[in-house]
Amino acid sequence: MVSVATWNINSVRLRLxxxxxxxxxxxxxxxxxxxxKCQEHQFPAEALAELGYEHQAVHGQKGYHxxxxxxxxxxxxxxxxxxxxNGEARHVGVEVVGKDFIVENVYIPAGGDVPDREVNAKFGQKLDFLGRMARWAESIDKPTLIVGDFNIAPLESDVWSHKQLLKVVSHTPVExxxxQKFKDAHGWTDIGREHIRDPxxxxxxxxxxxxxxxxxxxGRRLDHMWASPDLAKQAISHRVLEEARSWEKPSDHIPLITEFDL
Incomplete structure (x- = not known):
């Protein structure tokens, strides 16, 4: 069994x-x-290694992302x-040695407040980011898990009000x-929705x-865990930890975890 979790921590040093x-x-x-939200030399590597997490891949940036x-x-x-x-630190990919699969960790841009690339450059950058991801996904040839904060809640049941959020960045039809084009580019399986079924x-x-x-x-489902088709078949459980949103000085996101029978 191998378990993989994802969490937008919103400052790892503040929330260590x-x-x-x-x-x-x-x-x-x-x-x-x-x-x-820190540079690589500022990452609390020793503290996490002391807990047994000594293998680390960190792609950092000063103050952001x-x-x-x-x-x-x-x-x-x-x-x-x-x-x-544009040089922002938003991705790192690793191979899990001896397990023959890849874990891609990504932080997709939020996209600003206005869902129109003509007046909001950030929104256009978000869509272009996804377009580049889709082209990359077409050539994936190993069992792969991509996880992270996608900043998009695709389904009606992924948001507290589909009607009220249709024009709000993160749930607009164009996003x-x-x-979906990125999903189709590799035939990803949305593990979360395999285990917590829509609606x-x-x-x-x-x-x-x-x-x-x-x-x-x-709430909104902005965080995702998607797997290549064969790897997805080996996912035996998936859960979220909502109580983490009530911890002292919490992130506004909660962790997701999937267990694989490899």
Whole structure:
């Protein structure tokens, strides 16, 4: 069995106690973090190694973005794609040594506030990022798991109100369509929705703006775990940890974890 978790931590140094708590209590074999918000030399490598996660691949950046994959299993870093073509640290890929599969950890741009590339360059960059990812996915030839903060909630049941969010960045038709093209480019399986079936409620993010996130429950499923078809067949469980949203000084995202029978 191999378990892989993903979590947009929204500053790994600020929330290191939460990461440590999660690793002690849930003990995934591999944890993929997004939005670490630090340079590589600032990453808390020693603290995580002391918990058994001594194998690490960190792609950092000062103050913004950044991704890191830490593991109890040996890793070999394979790639750092710049799908936004602007030098931002938004991806790191690793091969899990001895297990014959790849884990791609990605932080897709949020896209700003206005869903129109003509007036909002960030929205256009987000769509272009996904377009480059789709072209890359066409050539994948190994069992691959791609995880991370996709910043898109594609299904109606992935958001608290489909009608009210249709014109809100993260759930607009053009984003959903563009994400679907990426999905089709490799025939990815959405592991989360294989185990938590549509139309069941399934969220991974709640805004800090909500005074009582649990009561209002205005969530969105922005975080995803997608697998190559053959690897997806080996996924035996998938779950989320909603209680993490209530931890002290939490991220606005919660962790997802999938267990594979390899």
């Amino acid at each position: 106690p939460l990461v440590e708590k999660y690793l002690r209590e849930e003990a995934p074999d591999i944890l993929c973090l997004q939005e670490i 950044g991704v890191a994959t830490v593991s109890r299993l040996p890793l070999r870093e394979t790639s750092r794609h710049d799908w936004q073509d 959903v369509e563009t994400l 069941e409620r399934y969220y991974s993010w709640w805004s800090y703006r909500s005074p009582d996130w649990r009561k209002n429950d205005r």
